[in-house]
Amino acid sequence: MPTTARAVxxxxxxxxxSTLYHLAKKGWTDAILIERKxxxxxxxxxxxxxxxxxxxxYSVGQLHKYSVELYGRLGAEVGMDVGxxxxxxxxxATNQDRMDEYHQYAGVAQTIGVDVEFLTPDEVVxxxxxxxxxxxxxxxxxxxxxxxxxxxxxxxxxxxxxSMGAKIHRYTTVLGISQAANGEWVIETDKGTVTCxxxxxxxxxxxxxxxxxxxxxxxxxxxxxxxxxxxxxxxILERREKGLPEMGVLRESDGSWxxxxxxxxxxxGPYEVGAPACYVDGPDPQSEYELFQEDVERLMPHIESAxxxxxxxxxxxxxxVYNGAIAYTPDGNPxxxxxxxxxxxxxxxxxxxxxxxxxxxxxxxAEWIVEGTPTxxxxxxxxxxxxxxxxxxxxxxxGEEAYANxxxxxxxxxxxxxxxxxxxxxxxxxxxxxxxxxxxxxxWERPNWFAPEGVPQEDDWSFRRSAWFEHVGNECRxxxxxxxxxxxxxxxxxxxxxxxxxxFLDRILANxxxxxxxxxxxxxxxxxxxxxxxxxxxxxxxxxxxxLVSAGAWQRLDHDWLxxxxxxxxxxxxxxxxxxxxxxxxxxxxARDLLQPICGADLSNEAFPWLxxxxxxxxxxxxxxxxxxxxxxxxxEIHHPIEYQNHIFDAIFKNGDAHGLKPFGIRAMNNLxxxxxxxxxxxxxxxxxxxxxxxxxxxxxxxxxxxxGRDNLIAWQERGANNAFATLExxxxxxxxxxxxxxxxxxxxxxxxxxxxGYGFRLNKSLAxxxxxxxxxxxxxxxxxxxxxxxxxxxxxxxxPYDPDNERLRS
Numbered sequence: 155m156p157t158t159a160r161a162v163x164x165x166x167x168x169x170x171x172s173t174l175y176h177l178a179k180k181g182w183t184d185a186i187l188i189e190r191k192x193x194x195x196x197x198x199x200x201x202x203x204x205x206x207x208x209x210x211x212y213s214v215g216q217l218h219k220y221s222v223e224l225y226g227r228l229g230a231e232v233g234m235d236v237g238x239x240x241x242x243x244x245x246x247a248t249n250q251d252r253m254d255e256y257h258q259y260a261g262v263a264q265t266i267g268v269d270v271e272f273l274t275p276d277e278v279v280x281x282x283x284x285x286x287x288x289x290x291x292x293x294x295x296x297x298x299x300x301x302x303x304x305x306x307x308x309x310x311x312x313x314x315x316x317s318m319g320a321k322i323h324r325y326t327t328v329l330g331i332s333q334a335a336n337g338e339w340v341i342e343t344d345k346g347t348v349t350c351x352x353x354x355x356x357x358x359x360x361x362x363x364x365x366x367x368x369x370x371x372x373x374x375x376x377x378x379x380x381x382x383x384x385x386x387x388x389x390i391l392e393r394r395e396k397g398l399p400e401m402g403v404l405r406e407s408d409g410s411w412x413x414x415x416x417x418x419x420x421x422x423g424p425y426e427v428g429a430p431a432c433y434v435d436g437p438d439p440q441s442e443y444e445l446f447q448e449d450v451e452r453l454m455p456h457i458e459s460a461x462x463x464x465x466x467x468x469x470x471x472x473x474x475v476y477n478g479a480i481a482y483t484p485d486g487n488p489x490x491x492x493x494x495x496x497x498x499x500x501x502x503x504x505x506x507x508x509x510x511x512x513x514x515x516x517x518x519x520a521e522w523i524v525e526g527t528p529t530x531x532x533x534x535x536x537x538x539x540x541x542x543x544x545x546x547x548x549x550x551x552x553g554e555e556a557y558a559n560x561x562x563x564x565x566x567x568x569x570x571x572x573x574x575x576x577x578x579x580x581x582x583x584x585x586x587x588x589x590x591x592x593x594x595x596x597x598w599e600r601p602n603w604f605a606p607e608g609v610p611q612e613d614d615w616s617f618r619r620s621a622w623f624e625h626v627g628n629e630c631r632x633x634x635x636x637x638x639x640x641x642x643x644x645x646x647x648x649x650x651x652x653x654x655x656x657x658f659l660d661r662i663l664a665n666x667x668x669x670x671x672x673x674x675x676x677x678x679x680x681x682x683x684x685x686x687x688x689x690x691x692x693x694x695x696x697x698x699x700x701x702l703v704s705a706g707a708w709q710r711l712d713h714d715w716l717x718x719x720x721x722x723x724x725x726x727x728x729x730x731x732x733x734x735x736x737x738x739x740x741x742x743x744x745a746r747d748l749l750q751p752i753c754g755a756d757l758s759n760e761a762f763p764w765l766x767x768x769x770x771x772x773x774x775x776x777x778x779x780x781x782x783x784x785x786x787x788x789x790x791e792i793h794h795p796i797e798y799q800n801h802i803f804d805a806i807f808k809n810g811d812a813h814g815l816k817p818f819g820i821r822a823m824n825n826l827x828x829x830x831x832x833x834x835x836x837x838x839x840x841x842x843x844x845x846x847x848x849x850x851x852x853x854x855x856x857x858x859x860x861x862x863g864r865d866n867l868i869a870w871q872e873r874g875a876n877n878a879f880a881t882l883e884x885x886x887x888x889x890x891x892x893x894x895x896x897x898x899x900x901x902x903x904x905x906x907x908x909x910x911x912g913y914g915f916r917l918n919k920s921l922a923x924x925x926x927x928x929x930x931x932x933x934x935x936x937x938x939x940x941x942x943x944x945x946x947x948x949x950x951x952x953x954x955p956y957d958p959d960n961e962r963l964r965s
Contacts, residue, residue: 155323155345161185161352161523162341164328164364167198168308168509169502170356172516174322175315180524183319188343190327191442193312194305196358197508199443200478202381202423203237203301204403204412205510207268208245208294210259210564212895213534214487215266217514224513225302232314237303241414242402243296244273244281246463248289252407254617255563256294257943264897264940265907271295272943282401284389285464301403301414304509327439331367337497352523354500355493359479361503362546363436370493373537373544374504375553376433376479378446379423380453384470386418394418409459410561413467420467424456425560431550432479448475482506484544484552484573486560489537490515491522494714501537506556527681533836538711543597548573565615566893567602567821575599579643579736580799588817591622596706598644601819604629617942618890622821623913629818630825630915633787636814637742639806640823642791643799644706647731648713651699654725659692659700662719662862664845665853668694674765674780678845678853679715684867685841686848688712689833691782693767701767701778703793705835706732719862736796740806741789743962744813749790752805755779757790764964773805785823786830786957788965828921829914829956831881837894837909838879838923844870847925849879849953877906878931881955882939882948884911884920890941892922899938899945900930908939916956922948 160182163174166189177185189195205222209215229236247253256272263270273295275287281295312322323345330342331353341348355372357364365372393401403414411424432446450457450472461468483489483504488511493499502519505511515535518528533539544552555572569592575582577597586592590601591613603622605611614621632638650659659667663677671694679688690712691703704712709732720726740749746757754771755762762768767780775798783789794802807815831849833839839848844867846854856864884892892911897904906926914921922939930937935950952958 155326155343155348156186156321157346157348159184159186159348159350161354162339162348162350163187163354163356165189165196165356165358165360166193166322166324167196167356167358168194168304168311168512169358169505169515171308171311171315172512173354173356173502173519174320175311176516176520177523178315178318178320180520182524186321186323186348187315188326188328188341189322189324192324193322194308195442197479197481198304198308200445200476201304201509202421203304203509204414205300205302206243206507207263207296207299208243208259210262211487211534212262212266213530213532214511215262215268216530217518217535218510219266219268219514220517221510221513222298224517225307228307228310228314232310232317234310234313235306236310237306238300239302239400240298240300241400242281243299243405244278244293244402245405245407246278246293247291248408249291251563251616253292254942258566258617258893260294260943261897261940262895264904265895269297271297282404284401284466285404286462288462295402299403302509307509328364328367333368333496339498352498352500354502354519354523356502358481358503358505359433359437361481368496368499370496371542371544372501372503373483373489373540373549374481375431375549376481377553377557378429378432378477379425379480379557380448380475380477381421381423382450382453382457382472383416383421383474383476384419384467385473387420387466387470389466390415390420391418404464405561406459406463407561409456409463411456411460413460413464419470419473420464422457422460422467424453425557426452426456427558428452429554429557431553434546434550444478446477446479448477450475480506480557481508482553482556484540484549484556486556488515488535490519490535491532491537492714494538494710495717497718527683527685527841531836531840531842536711538714539707541596541710543576548576566617567613567615567620569593569602569613579641580796581641581738581803584800584803585641585817590817590819593820595644596709598706600644601641601817603819603821604817617893619913626819626821626825627913627915629816629822632814632816633742633785633818633822633826634916635743636816637740637744637748638816638818640739640741640818642737642739643796645732645737646704646706646709646712647735647793648702648716649695649699649729649731650702650716650726651729652726653698654721654723655698655700658719658721658726660858660861662716663690664855664861664863666855666858667700668692670694671696672766672768674767674782676853678839678850680845680861680863680867681841682863682866683841684844684863684870686835686839686843686845686850687841688715689835689839691780693780708835734796736794736799738792738794738799738802738806739783739789740792741783741785741787743788743965745787745789748806748810748813748815751809753779759964772802775801777802784832785826786832787962825912825915828910828912828923829917831923831954833879833923834910838925843877843925844875846871847875847877847879875928877925878928880924880926880931881951881953882922882924882937883951884922884939884941885947885949887920887941887946891920892939892941896922897940898924898926898948899940900927905930905937914956
């Protein structure tokens with residue numbers, strides 16, 4: 155056992171070994187892997203080995219694509235068979251909502267280069283002649299999909315890593331992990347102590363226990379997953395004798411199961427409601443190749459569904475039932491990236507589809523560790539998308555929910571109900587009384603929309619214009635014509651102060667900081683390569699004090715990014731104010747008339763200009779008023795100590811009727827922001843696009859001097875852009891709008907993708923925000939865009955098509 159290493163990977167399943175392999179590929183050949191038992195002895199050995207390319211996430215989809223491509227060439231590279239069977243995959247649909255999901259996914263697939271075919275019911279039977287087509291409306295097929303032998307794959311990756319110089323230490327138990335004063339990590343094992351620069355946790359079912367060693371609450375909870383292997387069936391054996399190709403992996407999405415051939419029989423894997431969380435306090439330290447007692451009775455609805463679709467399955471006996479643990483996160487996607495609050499500690503955990511994701515996750519994590527940033531936007535899997543609300547009890551409920559929803563239709567407006575409500579702002583009940591239909595973000599309950607009197611206070615999910623479309627439209631129109639109130643308490647809020655605060659923020663942000671006390675600015679933090687990492691609204695509170703506001707979804711990510719770059723000499727202090735400060739937004743042409751009688755400040759343009767803030771009062775309560783908003787109307791964000799929220803809320807609504815005041819929700823805000831071409835982090839702004847490609851030219855102050863990403867941003871611009879931000883009007887669509895990841899075409903060629911979209915009720919236009927080929931981003935350019943399998947004309951509009959000169963904001 156060496157005493158030093160550049161990086162130490164903990165965990166010898168397929169995910170850990172892939173991480174080691176890719177670190178070695180990047181030249182870190184002094185990396186080592188530590189495994190407490192034998193390679194694959196955790197969850198890898200009992201995995202079914204499927205390689206589902208299907209994923210609605212742009213991030214995860216790219217990881218899966220890379221994995222499948224890697225596994226196809228790995229055997230030849232290392233001289234070892236990985237047991238890859240490229241037999242294709244067929245996903246069935248028995249209703250139109252499912253087909254809408256498939257069409258939306260097919261758009262995602264096109265933008266990342268994954269082949270997808272649509273099948274009729276007759277074509278399904280041509281590919282899978284032992285299935286019946288009753289009640290099918292169609293299907294999709296991935297010709298490059300299939301399965302792999304997990305143990306063989308892991309051993310091949312291990313051979314590849316070893317051949318490049320990396321070392322693997324089996325039967326070595328990690329006893330403790332600590333960080334020295336110089337930042338190096340010290341890993342104590344039963345075979346000795348290793349000091350290293352980076353630690354990568356790939357410990358699967360032990361993820362929470364590994365995290366506890368360094369003070370992290372890792373948001374992972376294993377859930378039991380069963381699959382059944384049948385005895386051989388004559389029909390399948392006969393196909394083999396005739397030399398017929400193996401049938402593809404069959405997925406009955408609406409029956410919530412998958413099936414494939416296995417040794418002349420069939421393998422059935424259901425995803426049932428009620429599968430319990432397991433290892434809730436961690437596996438036994440000596441566990442190895444462990445399975446749980448099977449519970450076939452729990453699977454019976456899915457088994458009966460399989461009988462109906464594949465009648466021969468009813469004719470075979472059960473050879474073996476596997477019931478093993480699969481790690482889940484609260485949203486079902488893995489956590490891949492840096493741990494919060496711990497420099498050079500990395501997580502590659504929570505892989506519910508670990509065989510499929512292992513290659514891509516190892517690839518991108520190695521890029522991130524070695525180069526300082528990934529090459530794929532990883533926000534969808536970043537560990538910091540969860541917060542400290544992820545208690546054990548929370549993880550049990552959300553893990554079981556994520557498991558039960560593997561095969562449900564994943565609507566774009568879906569809101570899952572488990573472990574809710576959890577974090578609520580004080581005005582939650584008041585909003586509920588006014589008809590709020592809530593969604594959840596970073597544990598917070600936020601009104602998505604408001605059901606008028608007589609309308610059921612319940613959500614409706616669809617890929618098309620949902621039942622709430624009309625009501626959201628009315629909210630948008632009221633904001634444009636009168637005034638609306640929005641609860642944005644979930645915003646991430648922080649204060650950065652100290653004698654070094656200004657120099658620190660100036661170094662890490664691309665725009666100039668506000669100069670005058672009270673002034674407000676929009677500033678972006680870039681990656682070292684010049685992509686966009688974070689966006690902050692910043693008010694200068696004093697000579698050495700700044701108030702920072704950023705997206706609620708990225709609270710932990712943004713705050714971690716700030717804290718890890720702070721100087722260590724004590725010249726800069728960071729204070730998280732998110733839970734202490736509430737935020738109510740009042741916006742619309744009558745906002746001033748509504749607020750002035752109850753506000754302690756003069757709200758006139760002369761006394762309170764746009765992009766300024768003041769400490770004042772609403773009613774009797776102290777507030778920080780910022781004259782900014784995300785909807786493009788006259789308005790203020792009311793930041794306040796959270797204990798005053800209901801007083802402020804009641805004071806605003808007391809005379810609200812006289813000004814047409816009505817609440818509005820997040821969905822209305824999103825539609826309103828589209829009309830202003832306002833970007834969001836992770837969609838229009840991304841590490842994959844330079845800040846200039848995202849159209850942030852006016853927020854980049856090259857002349858101010860050096861800042862993080864400056865030189866590479868200039869070099870990126872000099873190389874030439876591959877993308878340009880554009881706002882599009884979609885023409886001819888009547889019941890469905892762009893929701894994001896829709897491919898965009900010119901002359902039949904994919905030339906970009908939508909990053910977001912919806913209906914602009916102030917403009918009466920269907921809109922899309924997009925990244926397209928730069929030569930096609932000019933105003934008036936005609937393109938085509940895919941919505942649920944249909945192509946529509948799309949025309950490039952000028953920037954901020956609603957109120958382009960910001961006259962309403964400044965009024």
